Amino acid sequence: MNVRVKYPILPFLLFIALLFCFIAAPVAVYSQQETSPAMPDSEEARQLLEDSLSIVEIDHEIERITKRLDELQVLQNELQIKIQDMGTRIEDRRDRAGAVLRSYYMGERDHLFLMLFSAKDLAGFFRIMDFYDIIIQNDRDTLTVYNNQYRSLASAQAEAARNAAQLADVKDSLVKQRERVLALEKQVDGALTASGNPDAMKKLIEEFTRYWENVGLYEVKRHFQALASAMENLPQFVQGSKNMLKTNGKVYTIDIHEDDLNAFLRSQDEIFNAFSFHFDDGKVTATGKNGNLSLLIEGKYTVINEPENAIMFQVDKLVFNRLELPDTTRKALQEEFDMNFYPKQLVSFLKATEVSSEDQRLVVKMELDL
Template sequence: MNKWKLMKLAICLLVIVSLMLESRLVVTAEPPSSYSAPPLVSEDEELQEILQSSLSIVEIDKEIERIQARQLILQEQLIDTELRLYEREMDIEQKREQAGKVLVAYYKGERIDLYLSLLKSRNLEQFLFSFEMIEYILSKDREVLDLFIKEQRDLQSLYEQFAAENEQLLYAEQELQQQRERVLTLEKQIDDQLSGRTDAERVELLIKQLTQFWEQQGIAHVEAYFEALAYAMNELPGWLQKNSQYLSYKGFNYTITLPEEVLNQYLQDYDPMFRYFEFDFKEDSITARGKKEDIDIEISGHYSIVEEPSNYIQFTIDELYFNGFSLPDSTKQELAQRFDLNFYPSLLVKFLRARSVAVTENELSIELKLAF
């Protein structure tokens, strides 16, 4: 009996061990990641151009989707405005008729008769009654005319709104056509270049790897850097208030002098992400570079002053590189719209306005003035 129990126990142990080994084999036999390490800048200039064009197509396609979505919204707004215009035009016809009757009454002198009734009053009570009636009629006249004028202004405002929305829609359609033409041109260029290569299949695989890596990891890292930079720039005025050694003033004039290494230290203290990121100041330009593992990002741009509608210092992205590949204008514009990298003097001191901004070797200088 004991032998049978021992045999059953041994069999159970063997089954458990075999199951464990099988499960371990299944885990270790998982397929590799859907993409390998991303292609980097190649010494093969044609290959580099093909990969660059393929990445541009991906981003331009996204811009086309954004434009199409904006078109739908504009079309809905246009239909709504057109419907409101029709309703307003119907309403104003009635107001125009009422206003016309009032103006005719004044033109024919009918309202003078009202004033004459005051002279015909036989006693004070009749005089006051006539006066109240005149005041009531004149107030109603004013209401009719004021309402007509308001309706006219509202109608004009709707016409202007309709025209602006229609212009935006036409611009979006032109922009969409331009982007589609860009995609077709790039696709034809890639097809022509691939047709002349003996390694076309390998290049197509590299295109796929680059596209997958950009969509699955690259864009998320770029957006993360932009988001962190936007928050850091928004809080820079508050940091300058606490670190007044970089801020000097004389009368109503203020000067911010920010060395390159100070800004880099501020960013590193602000967010650990910037340990892998560095600003480099050159004459009239700023370059920010960051590299971590398989992600290499470079942003180049310049500062300029915007006066209206509110005074601030705008950062314009001139170049944006991902792993050595230049991203198209549509991507730069979309990132600039989503993430605010500008500097607002009024956050430093109320009523401060930027007068000039200059970037020299290793230093950023901003001239400001109080404007009441």
């Protein structure tokens, strides 16, 4: 009996082992084969690769814009249906509200008040008074309902107008990005034709594109995610550091040396062990290299007040393995990852008014937000 039970289990275990091998295989293949292609020495070839990568990224931006366009169009259709429905329902209320207002303007309600003086006794007086209150309250309810419906309709119309404006902007952006891609494709086709070996360059473009989509984009997002997560803990780091936050009673100043910031970042995530920030000449530069991967982020901190007061990190340049990525990629990463610093997370009654990055120091000035 025991022997007969063991045999069916063996094929099952072999099946599980084989299944595990198949599942694990793509990871092994990925790590062994997806190595960075060699960057050509020619500046023309490097520019050709950069343009090709830009085409790929702008195509992704076109996909994002198209999706947003569809979402806005659906919202606009829903708003128009809502406005039509509210407009129909408000017509009856408008007539009732108009009748009430005319009755007061024409003095038609005055006789109700005069009826109080016609009461023959106190009980009659209160009966008339109750009747008067019922009519007056009904008038108020009619006006209140109409007013609320009118406000809702006006709000929906304003939202539809804003959405229509945004829809127009998105459509315009879509047209511009499509024109941009066509121009780049024409430029790349011309460069390929002019190159000594078009087939070899096409193959190199394919290799770089595949490497970017399989490895590069993942690594860039991994760095941005780590930076966004670390920024959430920056207020606590500033609070716990001596002499980093100072005040003269009215103006508060945060003074962070780049060495302190880099030490903080490395304490948050080991990814920053090969990644460092530098503050100088009004710019913030972050560079890192790990094996065949290199990344450069260049930008600046600015004060914003909408949707809330913050020190916003604006990415002006993004270079992956010596290839500069287009503005669409920078914008998409900024929207996906929040790398801002919020002073109110440090002290609730403060707001940032000025920020500078000079001589290896990031200085943020804040004032009372009363």
